[in-house]
Amino acid sequence: MSTPSVTDRMPRRTAGLAAGLFALVGIILVASLAAGAWPMLGAPRAAANLIGAVWDPLRGRYGVAPFVVGTAAVTLTALVIAVPIALGVAVSIVHQVGALGRGGILRVLTVLTAVPSVIFGWWGLQMVVPWVRAHVGGPGFSLLAAGIVLALMILPTLSLFFAQALSKVPNTLKEGSAALGATPDQTLLRVELPFAMPALVNGLVVGLARALGETMAVQMVVGGQTAIPAGLAAPGATLTTQIFTDMTAFPPGTAGHAVLDIMALLLLAAMYVLVRTAERWGSR
Amino acid sequence: MVRGRRLFGLSAVLAVLGMAGFVLVLGSLLKSGLPLLTWRFLTSSGNVGIGPEILNTVVLCSITMIVTVPLGLLVAVYQGEYLRRQSRRVRELDHLRATLMSAPTIVLALAVYRVAVGWWHWPVSLLTGALALSVINWPFMVTVCRAALSAVPDSYREASLALGASRFETVVRVVIPAALGTLIEGIGMALARLAGESAALIVTTGVNVSQHWSLWGPGETLAVHIWYIRTEGVVSGRDAEAAATGVTLMIGISVVLWLSNRVAQLFGRSEGGYDGT
Amino acid sequence: MEPKLRVENLSVWYQRQPALKHVTLSVEEGEVLALIGPSGCGKSTFLRTLNRLSEEQVGVRVSGSIMLGDLDIQESHVDVTQIRRRVGMVFQAPNPFPFSIFDNVAYGPRLQGVADPGTLRKIVEQSLRQAALWDEVRGKLRRPALALSGGQQQRLCIARALAVNPEVLLMDEPTASLDPLSTAKIEELVGALRGQYTIVMVTHNLRQAARISDRTAFFLDGALVEVGPTRQIFTAPQDNRTEQYLTGRFES
Numbered sequence: 001m002s003t004p005s006v007t008d009r010m011p012r013r014t015a016g017l018a019a020g021l022f023a024l025v026g027i028i029l030v031a032s033l034a035a036g037a038w039p040m041l042g043a044p045r046a047a048a049n050l051i052g053a054v055w056d057p058l059r060g061r062y063g064v065a066p067f068v069v070g071t072a073a074v075t076l077t078a079l080v081i082a083v084p085i086a087l088g089v090a091v092s093i094v095h096q097v098g099a100l101g102r103g104g105i106l107r108v109l110t111v112l113t114a115v116p117s118v119i120f121g122w123w124g125l126q127m128v129v130p131w132v133r134a135h136v137g138g139p140g141f142s143l144l145a146a147g148i149v150l151a152l153m154i155l156p157t158l159s160l161f162f163a164q165a166l167s168k169v170p171n172t173l174k175e176g177s178a179a180l181g182a183t184p185d186q187t188l189l190r191v192e193l194p195f196a197m198p199a200l201v202n203g204l205v206v207g208l209a210r211a212l213g214e215t216m217a218v219q220m221v222v223g224g225q226t227a228i229p230a231g232l233a234a235p236g237a238t239l240t241t242q243i244f245t246d247m248t249a250f251p252p253g254t255a256g257h258a259v260l261d262i263m264a265l266l267l268l269a270a271m272y273v274l275v276r277t278a279e280r281w282g283s284r
Numbered sequence: 285m286v287r288g289r290r291l292f293g294l295s296a297v298l299a300v301l302g303m304a305g306f307v308l309v310l311g312s313l314l315k316s317g318l319p320l321l322t323w324r325f326l327t328s329s330g331n332v333g334i335g336p337e338i339l340n341t342v343v344l345c346s347i348t349m350i351v352t353v354p355l356g357l358l359v360a361v362y363q364g365e366y367l368r369r370q371s372r373r374v375r376e377l378d379h380l381r382a383t384l385m386s387a388p389t390i391v392l393a394l395a396v397y398r399v400a401v402g403w404w405h406w407p408v409s410l411l412t413g414a415l416a417l418s419v420i421n422w423p424f425m426v427t428v429c430r431a432a433l434s435a436v437p438d439s440y441r442e443a444s445l446a447l448g449a450s451r452f453e454t455v456v457r458v459v460i461p462a463a464l465g466t467l468i469e470g471i472g473m474a475l476a477r478l479a480g481e482s483a484a485l486i487v488t489t490g491v492n493v494s495q496h497w498s499l500w501g502p503g504e505t506l507a508v509h510i511w512y513i514r515t516e517g518v519v520s521g522r523d524a525e526a527a528a529t530g531v532t533l534m535i536g537i538s539v540v541l542w543l544s545n546r547v548a549q550l551f552g553r554s555e556g557g558y559d560g561t
Numbered sequence: 562m563e564p565k566l567r568v569e570n571l572s573v574w575y576q577r578q579p580a581l582k583h584v585t586l587s588v589e590e591g592e593v594l595a596l597i598g599p600s601g602c603g604k605s606t607f608l609r610t611l612n613r614l615s616e617e618q619v620g621v622r623v624s625g626s627i628m629l630g631d632l633d634i635q636e637s638h639v640d641v642t643q644i645r646r647r648v649g650m651v652f653q654a655p656n657p658f659p660f661s662i663f664d665n666v667a668y669g670p671r672l673q674g675v676a677d678p679g680t681l682r683k684i685v686e687q688s689l690r691q692a693a694l695w696d697e698v699r700g701k702l703r704r705p706a707l708a709l710s711g712g713q714q715q716r717l718c719i720a721r722a723l724a725v726n727p728e729v730l731l732m733d734e735p736t737a738s739l740d741p742l743s744t745a746k747i748e749e750l751v752g753a754l755r756g757q758y759t760i761v762m763v764t765h766n767l768r769q770a771a772r773i774s775d776r777t778a779f780f781l782d783g784a785l786v787e788v789g790p791t792r793q794i795f796t797a798p799q800d801n802r803t804e805q806y807l808t809g810r811f812e813s
Contacts, residue, residue, distance in 0.1 A: 116533060
C-alpha cells in the first residue's frame with residue numbers, strides 16, 4: 001500500500017506517530033519494571049533468594065514460590081469449575097435455544113462480562129467465604145473461595161467464546177453425521193467438539209489469562225497468607241494480590257519493591273506466551 | 285429424555301447452574317443494597333453518601349476516554365489502513381496490544397506508579413489515576429477499533445480509492461462512518477470496563493475523598509469505595525452500604541451498555557450518510 | 562487522432578509471479594474495448610493497472626508505460642488520486658457505500674470540494690440520468706443505497722463513477738453478478754455512453770463482447786494475443802489460439 005498521495009502524507013505521519021507512541025508506552029512499561037527489578041536480578045545471591053519458599057521481607061527472605069503456587073491453585077480451581085459449566089452453557093445456547101432467544105442470551109452474557117471484580121469480591125465475602133468455613137472448614141478465606149469466585153467471574157467470557165466456537169461448525173457436517181445414524185450425543189462428541197477444538201482452546205486461553213490476571217476479586221477472599229498454602233481450604237496469596245498489597249508498603253527502590261517488579265515481569269511474560277499460544281491455535 | 289441426548293440434558297443442567305450463580309450474585313447485591321439507595325445516599329458525601337465517588341468515577345472515565353478514543357483510533361487506522369496487512373510491523377503491534385490488554389491491571393499500575401509517582405513526583409491523585417486508566421484502556425480501544433474497521437468490506441475502500449479519494453479521505457468518509465455502530469458499542473464496553481476498575485486506582489488515586497476537590501487531589505471511585513468499606517474500613521457492618529454502592533455502579537454500567545447498544549443500532553440500521561445535505 | 566490510452570510494454574508481477582507480460586495496446590477516444598480471455602489470463606490485472614488500483618495490493622511490481630493523453634501515469638511524481646478522477650471504475654460486484662443514494666453519487670464531487678447543495682443536486686441528477694436510474698429513484702434519493710436491487714445498485718455505481726466526469730471508464734465484469742434483465746439494461750447503458758466516454762470492459766460473456774464493443778482484445782496467460790475490430794476477431798481471428806478460445810476449446 002504505497003500510495004504516494006499528497007493528501008495522505010500528514011494523516012499517515014500522525015497515525016504513525018500515535019502507533020510509535022503506543023509502542024513506546026509498551027517499552028517504557030517493561031523498561032521501568034526491568035529497571036526496578038535490576039537490583040535483585042543483577043545480584044546472583046539475591047536472585048537465588050527468589051526461588052525459595054519463604055517470604056519474610058524483615059529477614060531479607062524473598063521467596064516467590066508461595067505466590068506462584070497460590071496463583072496456579074486458584075487459576076486451576078477456577079478453570080476446573082468454570083470450563084464444564086461454560087461448555088454446558090455453550091451447547092445449550094447453540095442447540096436448545098431458538099435464534100430469537102440466542103441473541104438475548106448472548107447480550108446478557110456480554111453484559112455479565114462487564115460486572116466489576118469488586119462486586120464478585122463482595123459476593124465472595126458475603127456468601128462463599130462463610131460457605132467454605134461451614135462446609136469445608138478452615139477460616140473460609142482460602143484458595144478454594146478465590147477459585148469459586150473467579151470461576152463465576154470468567155464464566156461469561158468462556159461461555160461466549162465456546163458458544164461462538166460451536167456455532168461455527170457447519171450444518172452440513174452435523175447433518176452428514178446424523179445421516180450416518182449418529183445420535184445427537186455422538187455427533188456432539190465426535191464431530192462438533194473436534195471440529196471446534198482450535199477455537200475452544202483459544203477461548204480457554206483467553207479465560208486462563210483473565211483468571212491469571214484477576215486481582216481484586218481474589219484479594220478480597222483469598223486471605224493474604226504468604227506461606228506455601230497447606231491445601232485448597234487454606235488461605236494463601238497470588239502474584240497479583242501480593243503486588244497489590246505490598247506495592248504501597250515497600251516504596252520504590254527497596255528490595256521488596258524490586259521483587260514485586262520481578263513478579264510483574266513474570267506475569268507479563270506469561271501473558272505474552274498466552275497471546276502467542278492463542279494466536280497459534282486461533283489460526284489453525 | 286430422548287435416547288442419545290444425555291449430553292444435551294447435562295448441558296442444560298450445567299447452564300442453569302451457571303445462570304443460578306449470577307442470579308445469586310446480583311440478587312444478593314440488590315437485596316442488601318436496594319433499601320439503602322436513596323436520593324440522599326447518592327448525593328451526599330462523607331459517611332452518609334457516595335456523591336463524590338460518583339463524580340470521581342465520571343471524571344476519571346471521561347478523561348480516559350477523551351485521551352484514548354482518538355489515540356486508539358489512530359493506531360488502528362495506521363495498522364489497518366496504512367500498513368500492509370500481515371506485515372511484520374502490524375503483527376508486532378498486535379502482539380504488544382494483545383499482551384498489554386490481557387496484562388493484569390495491577391501490573392500496568394505498578395509501572396505507571398513507578399514512572400509517575402516515583403520519577404515525575406506526581407501525587408497519588410485523580411490525574412495519576414487517569415494516566416493509569418489511559419494506559420490500561422489504550423490497548424483495549426485499539427482492539428475495539430481494529431475489529432470495527434476490519435469488519436468494513438474492502439470493496440468500500442476500493443470504490444472510494446477508485447473515485448480518487450486518498451486513504452485518509454477513504455477512512456474519514458467511508459470506513460469510519462460504516463464502522464460507527466460497532467465503534468460506539470465498543471466504546472460502551474470500554475467505559476463499562478473502566479468504571480469497574482479498582483486495583484489500579486486504589487494505588488494511583490487512593491482511597492480518600494479530598495475536602496477541596498481537585499485533579500491533583502486523591503479521589504476515590506465507586507468501585508474502590510466498595511472494596512474499601514468492605515475490607516479496610518474501620519467501622520464494621522457496612523456491608524449494606526457497599527452493596528448499595530455496587531447497585532449504583534451496576535445501574536450505571538447497565539445504562540452505559542444499553543445506551544451504547546441503542547445508539548449503535550441507530551447508526552447500524554439507518555446506515556446514515558456523513559452530512560445529510 | 563492520438564489514442565486516449567497508449568500502453569507500452571506493460572508487465573506486472575505479483576510477488577515473483579508474472580501476471581502480465583509485455584502488453585502493448587492502444588485505446589481510441591470514445592470507443593468500447595472489450596477484454597476477453599480465460600480466468601487468470603491477466604485481463605483484470607490489466608484493467609486495475611490503468612487506474613493504478615493494482616498497487617494497493619501487496620507485492621505488486623509494474624514496468625512499462627501507460628500514457629493517458631500525454632501523461633505517463635506510471636511516473637512517481639504523478640498524484641494517483643488525480644489519475645483516478647480521470648479514470649473511473651465499476652467493479653464486478655455492485656459496491657455502493659452504506660449511505661443514501663444521493664450521498665453515494667455526491668461522494669466523488671464532494672471529494673473535489675464541491676459543497677454547494679444546488680450544484681451537487683444538479684450533478685447527482687445528471688449522473689443518475691446518464692446511468693438510466695433517475696426515473697426509478699427520483700424522489701427517493703434519501704433512501705439507503707443498499708435497499709436497491711442488484712441491477713439498480715450497479716447502475717448507481719456507474720452513476721457514482723460518472724459524477725466525477727472521468728475521461729475513461731473501466732468496467733470489471735460489470736454484469737457478472739446480475740440477472741439477464743439487469744444485464745440487458747447495463748449493456749444498453751454502455752451503448753448509450755459510447756462516444757462520450759472511452760470504455761474498457763472486462764467480460765467473461767463472449768456474446769456480450771460481440772454485442773457492445775467496437776474492438777476486442779484477447780488475453781491468454783498474461784499476454785495479449787491479438788486485438789482488432791470486434792467483428793473481425795469473432796469472424797476471422799488472426800491467431801489460432803483466439804479461434805480455439807472462441808470455439809470453446811479452453812476452460813473459461
